[in-house]
Amino acid sequence: MGRKNRAPKASSRQASSLGNAHFRADGAPKTKYSSEREAASAAHMRWVEDKVELNVYPCEFCGGWHMGRPSRSG
Numbered sequence: 001m002g003r004k005n006r007a008p009k010a011s012s013r014q015a016s017s018l019g020n021a022h023f024r025a026d027g028a029p030k031t032k033y034s035s036e037r038e039a040a041s042a043a044h045m046r047w048v049e050d051k052v053e054l055n056v057y058p059c060e061f062c063g064g065w066h067m068g069r070p071s072r073s074g
Contacts, residue, residue, distance in 0.1 A: 032064035
């Protein structure tokens with residue numbers, strides 16, 4: 001399945017002011033999902049298609065939901 005068109009990248013100043021929770025590693029904004037259920041469904045599809053483990057979380061900046069890689073602590 002093809003990927004959606006990419007949003008323009010954020011400036012490094014903009015990305016650092018919002019933190020990693022709102023931008024992907026490439027600097028583009030993360031996809032905003034309107035509900036936890038919608039984000040969880042998208043995360044599940046990434047697991048099925050690519051075996052990529054993603055967590056979902058509410059975004060304090062945009063009020064939507066995003067997916068991100070689990071933190072690696074320990």
